[in-house]
Amino acid sequence: MRIDIHSHVIPDRFITALKKTPADFLARLETHGEHAKVIHDQGYVYPLFAEFRDPQAKLESMDRKGIDISVIxxxxxxxxxWADIELALRVAGLVNDGVADMVAAHPARLRGMATIPMQHPDAAIAEMERVVREYGFKAVEIGTSIEGAQLSEGRFRPILRRAQELGIFVFAHPYYVGAKAGLEAYYLTNLIGNPLDTTVMVANLMYSGVLDELPDLKICLAHGGGFVPYQIGRLAHGHKVRDETRADSATSPRQLLRRFYFDSLVFEPQALRYLIDLVGSDRVCIGTDAPFDMGDEEPAKAISAIPGITQHEHDDVCCRTALTLLAEGQSGF
Structure with a gap:
């Protein structure tokens, strides 16, 4: 069995509301023949692929890639x-209810992951509790930063603590925020900027003491953890020789590395081999980033290409790690 922990949707509930009152969402839908795209005032522009909104299209994509279950x-x-509390809660509600609709249409093959309005912590906690209570969601997706604010900041601690108490995991995903000097050309805002944002988030979580304070919090990192696995030695050395890095945590980043889970989306078999050797196969799971063009169209091939992969490692990456995150046993399938 193969479980994809990183698969995106934009549910119809949101699209319907956007069509009706685009000004409310500071975004619009443009259609040219059979092709549609969403344009956000904040700067996002992306094609509205059928897989984003149609559960059947999502399943067809999964079948093509050899994926049995997707956490959407x-x-x-x-x-x-960036939104005020009213709009932020409205969008979260539309999106999360829409995710639940898609899961309800195909409960054997889809699992739900929620978005929460992080900039309004009390509202974020309330929405997180709602999706767990009403839909049984086992995960929330959180940006690696919140409009530039670091997840390690004290105001976000109650959200992370509540996620730990609820037993759900956090999927940390970078997103484009503002200009980044030197990354303007060649799509580097994504190619370098996204893994860099993940790296900055992880370093702040490690040095700030958040991981010490919340020992049971489960965090899964998109895109193989960004640059963290490759630079963990530098982070650990800095913790040993620099007083600044020990101000809030006495625990070495090397010890904290296995507090994280990692998806497999690195596009290089040798890099996946290194990641498994570094953190263990029980911390790595499949991630496709579907249906974006930076996604993996052949995840089964990517796993099989890992040099020297054992059957145990293969089964961990394909399903056992994801089952651990979802707190589900194979008997449930």
Whole structure:
């Protein structure tokens, strides 16, 4: 069995509301023949692929890639972290209820992941509790930063603590926020900027003491953890020799690395081999980033190409790690 932990949707509930009153959402839908795209005032522009909104199209894509189960999460433009509390809660409700609709249509093959309005912590906690209570969601997707604010900041701690108490996991996903010097050309805002944002988030979580304070919090990192696995030695060395890095945590980043889970989306078999050797196969799971063009169209091939992969490692990456995150046993399938 193969479980994809990183698969995006934009549910019809949101699209219907956007069509009706685009000004309310500071975004619009443009259609040219059979092709539609969503344009956000914040700067996002992306094609509205059928797989984003149609559960059957999602299943057809999964079948093509050899995926048995997908944990579907809102596309990052659905975060709306800049919005006031009324709009932020409206978008989160539309999106999360829409995700639940898709899961209800195919409960054997889809699992839901919610978005929450992080910029309004009390509202974020309330929405997180609602989706767990009403839909049994086992995960929330959170940006690696919140309009530039770091997840390690004290105001976000109650949200992370409540996620730990609820036993759900956090899927940390970067998203484009503002200009990044030197990354303007060649799509580097994504190619380098996204893994960089993940790296900055992880370093702040490690050094700030958040992971010490919340020992049972489960965090899964998109895109193989960004640059963290490759630079963990530098982070650990800095913790040893620099007083600044020990101000809030006495725990070495090397010890904290296995507090994270990682998806497989690195596009290089040798890099996946290194990641498994570094953190263990029980911390790595499939991620496709479907249906974006930076996704993996052949995840089964990517796993099989890992040099020297054992059957145990293969089964961990394909399903056992994801089952651990979802707190589900194979008997449930």
């Amino acid at each position: 999460s809102p596309a990052p433009p659905m975060f709306y972290y």
